[in-house]
Amino acid sequence: MDMTLNDVSRPGRLAAPDEGISAEELALAARNHGMPLEALRYDVTPAGLHYLLIHYDIPYAEEASWQVAVGGLVDRPLILDLAALRAMPSRTVRVTMECAGNGRARLLPRPVSQPWLVEAVGTAEWTGVPLRDVLAAAGIDPFAVEVVFTGADHGVERGVEQDYQRSLPVDEALGEDVLLAYQMNGAPLLPQHGFPVRLVVPGWYGMAHVKWLREITLVDRPFEGFQQAVAYRVRRDAEDPGVPVTRIAPRALLAPPGFPDFMSRTRVVRPGPVLVEGRAWSGRAPVTSVEVSVDGGQTWSAAELEPEGGHRWAWRRFTYAWDAVPGSHLLTARAVDALGGEQPIDQAWNRGGFANNAVQQVPVACLD
Amino acid sequence: MDMTLNDVSRPGRLAAPDEGISAEELALAARNHGMPLEALRYDVTPAGLHYLLIHYDIPYAEEASWQVAVGGLVDRPLILDLAALRAMPSRTVRVTMECAGNGRARLLPRPVSQPWLVEAVGTAEWTGVPLRDVLAAAGIDPFAVEVVFTGADHGVERGVEQDYQRSLPVDEALGEDVLLAYQMNGAPLLPQHGFPVRLVVPGWYGMAHVKWLREITLVDRPFEGFQQAVAYRVRRDAEDPGVPVTRIAPRALLAPPGFPDFMSRTRVVRPGPVLVEGRAWSGRAPVTSVEVSVDGGQTWSAAELEPEGGHRWAWRRFTYAWDAVPGSHLLTARAVDALGGEQPIDQAWNRGGFANNAVQQVPVACLD
Numbered sequence: 001m002d003m004t005l006n007d008v009s010r011p012g013r014l015a016a017p018d019e020g021i022s023a024e025e026l027a028l029a030a031r032n033h034g035m036p037l038e039a040l041r042y043d044v045t046p047a048g049l050h051y052l053l054i055h056y057d058i059p060y061a062e063e064a065s066w067q068v069a070v071g072g073l074v075d076r077p078l079i080l081d082l083a084a085l086r087a088m089p090s091r092t093v094r095v096t097m098e099c100a101g102n103g104r105a106r107l108l109p110r111p112v113s114q115p116w117l118v119e120a121v122g123t124a125e126w127t128g129v130p131l132r133d134v135l136a137a138a139g140i141d142p143f144a145v146e147v148v149f150t151g152a153d154h155g156v157e158r159g160v161e162q163d164y165q166r167s168l169p170v171d172e173a174l175g176e177d178v179l180l181a182y183q184m185n186g187a188p189l190l191p192q193h194g195f196p197v198r199l200v201v202p203g204w205y206g207m208a209h210v211k212w213l214r215e216i217t218l219v220d221r222p223f224e225g226f227q228q229a230v231a232y233r234v235r236r237d238a239e240d241p242g243v244p245v246t247r248i249a250p251r252a253l254l255a256p257p258g259f260p261d262f263m264s265r266t267r268v269v270r271p272g273p274v275l276v277e278g279r280a281w282s283g284r285a286p287v288t289s290v291e292v293s294v295d296g297g298q299t300w301s302a303a304e305l306e307p308e309g310g311h312r313w314a315w316r317r318f319t320y321a322w323d324a325v326p327g328s329h330l331l332t333a334r335a336v337d338a339l340g341g342e343q344p345i346d347q348a349w350n351r352g353g354f355a356n357n358a359v360q361q362v363p364v365a366c367l368d
Numbered sequence: 369m370d371m372t373l374n375d376v377s378r379p380g381r382l383a384a385p386d387e388g389i390s391a392e393e394l395a396l397a398a399r400n401h402g403m404p405l406e407a408l409r410y411d412v413t414p415a416g417l418h419y420l421l422i423h424y425d426i427p428y429a430e431e432a433s434w435q436v437a438v439g440g441l442v443d444r445p446l447i448l449d450l451a452a453l454r455a456m457p458s459r460t461v462r463v464t465m466e467c468a469g470n471g472r473a474r475l476l477p478r479p480v481s482q483p484w485l486v487e488a489v490g491t492a493e494w495t496g497v498p499l500r501d502v503l504a505a506a507g508i509d510p511f512a513v514e515v516v517f518t519g520a521d522h523g524v525e526r527g528v529e530q531d532y533q534r535s536l537p538v539d540e541a542l543g544e545d546v547l548l549a550y551q552m553n554g555a556p557l558l559p560q561h562g563f564p565v566r567l568v569v570p571g572w573y574g575m576a577h578v579k580w581l582r583e584i585t586l587v588d589r590p591f592e593g594f595q596q597a598v599a600y601r602v603r604r605d606a607e608d609p610g611v612p613v614t615r616i617a618p619r620a621l622l623a624p625p626g627f628p629d630f631m632s633r634t635r636v637v638r639p640g641p642v643l644v645e646g647r648a649w650s651g652r653a654p655v656t657s658v659e660v661s662v663d664g665g666q667t668w669s670a671a672e673l674e675p676e677g678g679h680r681w682a683w684r685r686f687t688y689a690w691d692a693v694p695g696s697h698l699l700t701a702r703a704v705d706a707l708g709g710e711q712p713i714d715q716a717w718n719r720g721g722f723a724n725n726a727v728q729q730v731p732v733a734c735l736d
Contacts, residue, residue, distance in 0.1 A: 033400070
């Protein structure tokens with residue numbers, strides 16, 4: 001039998017209304033993972049707890065021989081190894097990163113892909129070279145409009161064999177906090193986070209932060225690669241050209257209070273004061289307020305929002321003093337940012353399940 | 369409404385024959401995770417790639433105030449802080465750890481619990497104090513038959529509120545490589561791996577390696593706690609008292625060759641030589657041989673098995689030179705250990721889905 005890529009790689013689909021999570025979705029969930037929500041206690045997420053989404057395989061990489069090629073519409077093409085990057089002035093930025101598909105598995109109908117609930121988030125301190133310094137060294141041709149980033153991870157997706165590639169408009173690429181990062185939380189990158197060097201684009205969903213970075217190419221027209229023009233677009237249906245996924249919509253997440261049941265993950269508390277805490281972030285504008293509801297969104301109370309502390313791109317902690325009474329409760333929180341962005345109570349559905357920031361739901365049983 | 373633990377915590381169940389993965393199973397898969405199989409390339413699994421199974425929440429822990437109490441049937445009860453543990457002679461052991469439920473989601477009918485495919489494994493270098501030195505310092509009462517280990521993780525499971533607890537027979541606890549570990553791969557434990565101190569029992573499935581260790585208690589009869597007497601038993605059905613899950617059955621896993629389709633995870637290779645590699649281990653006896661099949665188990669060929677290299681409790685690398693030809697292939701491997709333990713081609717079903725070492729199945733498409 002002649003095999004082609006289309007034998008192993010099928011079009012995107014929506015799950016049937018009564019279809020449980022499929023074996024394919026489970027295979028993705030078993031290797032990628034969210035951040036256990038109790039890790040919302042940390043300002044900076046410890047190694048291994050940050051969410052992870054890898055389209056293909058973690059590539060084999062040796063730092064000694066790794067090179068990043070800077071080319072296309074530049075005056076002076078560059079080949080940078082890690083020693084060259086480390087020799088340049090570095091910058092450290094604390095960044096909350098979230099997968100564009102976070103919340104997808106809660107949608108109805110459910111787009112079949114990585115089946116995230118709400119945990120696809122994490123915060124890290126990234127250290128590296130500002131991309132704009134590298135671009136300045138190469139010299140940007142005035143006809144360049146976008147910068148294309150190519151990673152070493154190779155696979156096939158909906159029939160298209162590819163290295164993972166994404167682009168940024170030149171003006172976004174020149175932002176002072178956009179980094180070619182070679183450290184995460186003060187240590188070399190872990191293999192699964194892009195060792196030895198990755199792109200970090202603070203405020204953008206994770207798909208922009210190309211891992212295992214090998215090429216930076218300036219081009220004179222908008223990039224039409226798969227991850228830009230086909231995937232990662234907010235579409236009403238499969239025919240809608242849609243709009244690109246870019247910056248992170250505002251979201252608040254609660255660290256579920258009390259303790260869990262192993263299987264249902266329902267939370268258990270006992271009557272009395274419970275300090276509910278969580279984190280809120282937006283890649284679009286600073287978070288300005290967070291509200292908490294203990295009755296599933298019927299009534300809301302202002303949470304105490306901690307100061308930003310100089311970390312524009314990182315989540316902010318909030319707390320709410322709840323006096324738990326016996327019974328069944330549905331806790332949630334919602335963040336508002338300086339642009340007025342809010343979180344919907346119900347889903348705002350789109351075909352790929354992207355940029356969905358519907359509020360979290362945390363069922364809590366308060367025992368007698 | 370009066371709430372009780374039984375309102376949030378239900379008995380174990382089997383999935384219906386046509387039931388997809390449930391929302392509850394997905395919630396476990398989103399926070400726990402396996403090891404991406406390409407990480408079989410590493411002798412020691414990098415931080416964050418080692419499999420993880422946490423029954424309840426990762427507890428908050430401060431090293432400065434952490435204490436391990438040694439009591440029960442001992443001559444001299446002890447309270448050990450981390451400084452005291454670090455002051456004792458240490459030992460470092462390389463250990464392949466596997467979840468007792470690995471492979472559960474491939475069973476039919478499927479026991480509803482953490483839905484592992486085959487990735488619930490990892491290898492780490494653990495450093496700590498041999499438990500037998502601590503027990504010698506405390507003095508073991510001659511009537512002691514088991515040692516009970518209590519962790520700080522608290523939750524409810526099938527209606528039973530509990531701190532996570534497991535026991536070992538005294539003779540197993542006195543093994544020279546059983547450790548109270550405070551380092552993993554040369555660094556302090558990560559929160560999710562039991563910071564600041566955990567038990568490591570080389571050769572046993574993961575449930576024995578109690579994390580966030582707080583109490584060590586010697587007792588004069590077999591421990592009847594939930595994780596010992598109810599969970600982690602190989603049972604034919606819910607009424608069968610079953611036998612306890614103990615040491616790791618032999619298993620070989622292939623690092624899937626070629627590159628994957630994002631969604632189906634089917635592997636793609638091109639015709640010609642493909643070096644297939646993997647790792648094999650057994651907690652019962654050393655692995656003595658590994659065979660590979662490229663036709664779904666109809667025919668088998670001996671793999672090249674690398675030397676143990678002095679790491680009795682760690683997996684061993686194997687390789688097999690495959691000459692791929694166009695078409696659809698099903699790759700698998702099977703390990704044999706010195707006790708003659710083999711891997712079944714078909715499932716060996718039990719009610720909890722434990723200690724299941726049926727062979728892996730890796731569909732590979734070789735293009736023309």
